Amino acid sequence: MLFNSLQYLIFLPLVFALYWGMNHRSLKLQNLLLLAASYYFYACWDWRFLFLLVFSTGLDYYTGLKMKDAHSVRMKKFWFWLSIGINVGFLGIFKYYNFFAESFAELLSGFGFQANLWTLQVILPVGISFYTFHGLSYVIDIYKNRIEPERNIVDYSLFVSYFPLLVAGPIERATHLLPQIKKRRNFDYTKAVDGLRQILWGLFKKVVIADNCANYANVIFENPEAHSGSTLALGAVFFAFQIYGDFSGYSDIALGTSRLFGIELLKNFNYPYFSRDIAEFWRRWHISLSTWFRDYLYIPLGGSQGGTLMKVRNTFIIFLVSGFWHGANWTFIVWGLLNALFIMPSIILNTNRNNLDIVAKGKNFPTIKELIQIILTFGITCFAWIFFRAKDLDAAFNYVKGIFSDTFFNLPHFAGKYYSFGTMFFIFLLIVIEWLDRENNYGLQKFLSKKTKMARWFFYLFLIVFIFIYSGQEQSFIYFQF
Known part of the structure; x- marks a missing residue:
């Protein structure tokens, strides 16, 4: 179901x-x-x-x-x-x-x-x-x-x-x-309404964002030889928003549903694509799994108490096990290894806890430095997602090789390119809403709190209409396979 x-x-x-x-x-x-x-x-x-x-x-x-x-x-x-x-x-x-x-x-x-x-x-x-x-x-x-x-x-x-x-x-x-x-x-009527709002936001992320991104990511990933480097890079971005919309959307629906019954579940996502480094990303992505490995594997192994070498060893173990937890395929293990390598500089330099608060807290916009950090972190995250998405290692390495070819600066071109502009608009809408609500529990929680009741209901209706428009074919959630 x-x-x-x-x-x-x-x-x-x-x-x-x-x-x-x-x-x-x-x-x-x-x-x-x-x-x-x-x-x-x-x-x-x-x-x-x-x-x-x-x-x-x-x-x-x-x-x-x-x-x-x-x-x-x-x-x-x-x-x-x-x-x-x-x-x-x-x-x-x-x-x-x-x-x-x-x-x-x-x-x-x-x-x-x-x-x-x-x-x-x-x-x-x-x-x-x-x-x-x-x-x-x-x-x-x-x-x-x-x-x-x-x-x-x-x-x-x-x-x-x-x-x-x-x-x-x-x-x-x-x-x-x-x-x-x-x-x-x-x-509690207030909690129930809040739960319904979070369910609505989760459905929007799943049906409108994730499922539409999947259409274009699948086209590109299934035949990478036929696409330019720029198209392959765009395919990785589509998959990044697919898996985020899919899994965080599921979590939003789960938390909102539980709130209807008066039970609060653990927060599982905290705006991970606004992270300024990989350490921050992993504090914000799939939080319940990351903290599970921290408490039941990383700390029992010695955590960060035994010096740099022990921290490096334990970090590699955690990410390799995390990769293997996601699936029985070498692609997941390499994905975990890549994230361990990406986080290693901050572990060695002891800067992995530099960014504990949400970016630009109390401000409307990030600094130029923060914006560059967010873009770079998102970029290397997308690179790692290629291995997560690929069917095997050969496909992943060929995909990466295709990105770094002389066609990287060509204009992207793929089947359904012009139809994808609608999906890009919704991705932009997702980013704006979650940026404005990034200090709250989920993207739609306070977004319209200062608007009139009519404006709020109009926007909710807008989301519902597009959920129904794009919900013609039910698509399973990615993490059901794990």
Whole structure:
């Protein structure tokens, strides 16, 4: 069930009405309804994988209780590593087994040996990387005595399976989400309206920005040999806005949807394309994943406490693991390696925390220096996105080679070029709105706050009309494949 589908347009108001209709009865009933709705939401993708979600939930719930009640450190470690092993094992089998098998076969063939290794003919369970990380953080936090295990199975199951974040995040923490699940919630009209506004903005970014950028990015990436260097560079820019509109749009819809039910989710994007360096970019892009790796991998490895060499080593590990988390393909690993290389100067020079506040805070425009920094950061980010988008390394290197050819200064030309001007206008509109609202939680939050009610509704109608115009063919979200 896609957020941008007619099915979801029926599902959400129905769950909303039932949820608040039983508000006066019982919090337990509300949570049970949300859990049932979440399982139905997931089953709409493929009911056969519902058992995997339920099993993973039950495993981590039971593990948490057993670790708490363990009478020895040895037994606590046993239950901890059992849960970690099974969770990572499932993720490895479904997501990475074929990659390792095929890579090993290619390695053997390089030495003259032919190996026909058995591969799995299964689809990747949607959302497995996200709900697995929910469970892992919960188990780790209990093992480290940071939290107490949750004894209410419905509440814990809802924490793992809550439908707004189930298939593509944000990756929540038990310390943030579980207390909200256990606390009685009252309907707040202001929050609900704000949630609807964020959903609208998310749909605009997905349907109008991302899906239209995808049309032109696909044309260019699928046949790079036929295009000039300037066209290939433009294709990378189209993909940059495609993946941003797609994933941040999903996050906006998820956060807005959850706000309708009185639950606040972690902010996942904070205007990353206004970053002045790569370190700032990664503090603003996919925040829930970046902080997850920071807290559960980077810091346990020693973080930045052991000198420059340790910081360099740990940074490379984090980015390579992050790349591999995104997909079982060498392109993602190289993408992670490139970002590690881009961030390395600031790590070595200890300038990676120079830009903690949003750019030009309290001002209308950035300085010339800040503008140049933003453009350069966006440029190298687009360069890395080429490897993220390419089907394999050969395609990525050929694409890069094509950009840096003698046709780089030619005028871009591709199928649908003139139709793309409308998409470019909407990209410009996106940039303007998010720039003006960059000190708030999302792009449309305060943009029209000083306008008349009629002006606000006119602009909302403008967005809705174009969402319907461009929503003829439902397109899945990019991060569903991860």
